[in-house]
Amino acid sequence: MKLVIGNKNYSSWSLRPWIALTHAGIPFEEANLRLFTDSFDRDVAVYSASGKVPVLVDGDVRVWDSLAIVEYLAERFPEHRLWPADPVARAYARSICAEMHSGFANLRSQMPMNIVAMLPGLGWNRAVQRDIDRIAAIWTDARQRYGQDGPFLFGQFSNADAFYAPVVSRFATYGVHLPEPAKAYADFILALPAMQQWIEGARKERDFVVADEPYRPLPTDPEAVIIDR
Numbered sequence: 001m002k003l004v005i006g007n008k009n010y011s012s013w014s015l016r017p018w019i020a021l022t023h024a025g026i027p028f029e030e031a032n033l034r035l036f037t038d039s040f041d042r043d044v045a046v047y048s049a050s051g052k053v054p055v056l057v058d059g060d061v062r063v064w065d066s067l068a069i070v071e072y073l074a075e076r077f078p079e080h081r082l083w084p085a086d087p088v089a090r091a092y093a094r095s096i097c098a099e100m101h102s103g104f105a106n107l108r109s110q111m112p113m114n115i116v117a118m119l120p121g122l123g124w125n126r127a128v129q130r131d132i133d134r135i136a137a138i139w140t141d142a143r144q145r146y147g148q149d150g151p152f153l154f155g156q157f158s159n160a161d162a163f164y165a166p167v168v169s170r171f172a173t174y175g176v177h178l179p180e181p182a183k184a185y186a187d188f189i190l191a192l193p194a195m196q197q198w199i200e201g202a203r204k205e206r207d208f209v210v211a212d213e214p215y216r217p218l219p220t221d222p223e224a225v226i227i228d229r
């Protein structure tokens with residue numbers, strides 16, 4: 001199986017299926033495409049006419065869109081229980097993934113994922129705070145209702161944790177204050193070995209994608225590759 005992803009520093013949609021596969025220990029290879037480079041459109045077209053990453057390639061099967069990919073993984077590898085076994089918990093997990101997938105536009109636009117950056121206080125406004133409050137409430141409620149048998153949203157790791165992992169990273173980058181127990185959950189996900197592995201990968205990248213950098217000045221590091229288109 002191959003997972004086609006974008007830059008680890010910026011591609012929040014790519015992190016979702018990547019962390020699900022990695023945490024579950026499902027073997028896969030990565031194809032790393034560099035966002036906003038001239039080669040991106042050509043390279044991504046090999047895998048998907050959507051022109052977007054992530055894309056999962058499993059033999060003749062192509063699955064594009066992060067939500068479709070984690071659904072596919074849950075069906076293909078039932079032994080990893082990527083959705084909670086209980087149908088009520090599963091309905092909740094699917095709902096919060098869908099809410100993440102289609103919502104939180106203020107947070108997304110004002111606090112884009114930028115793993116290596118430290119930008120405390122930037123991006124905040126009242127609409128962003130409403131998104132933050134809703135996410136903290138989701139985490140708190142899921143943990144209280146369904147989190148008894150482990151540290152994840154539904155106790156054991158599920159696609160819901162994969163879907164909220166990029167948000168955990170955004171909160172760290174922008175120094176977002178979270179109430180307990182949402183903070184404890186965020187700290188736990190940040191320290192997760194699979195998350196740390198992704199962060200390590202992001203640190204090795206040299207691309208500075210101007211379109212994804214509303215706050216940092218252009219880097220002076222001679223090894224940085226500035227991508228501006």
Ligand SMILES: N[C@@H](CCC(=O)N[C@@H](CS)C(=O)NCC(=O)O)C(=O)O
Nearest residue numbers: 006011012013052053054065066067
């Ligand atoms: N709904 C899609 C969104 C994917 C998406 O927007 N991916 C971005 C990278 S994070 C992308 O491929 N952008 C390239 C482009 O738009 O040219 C999903 O969840 O997979």
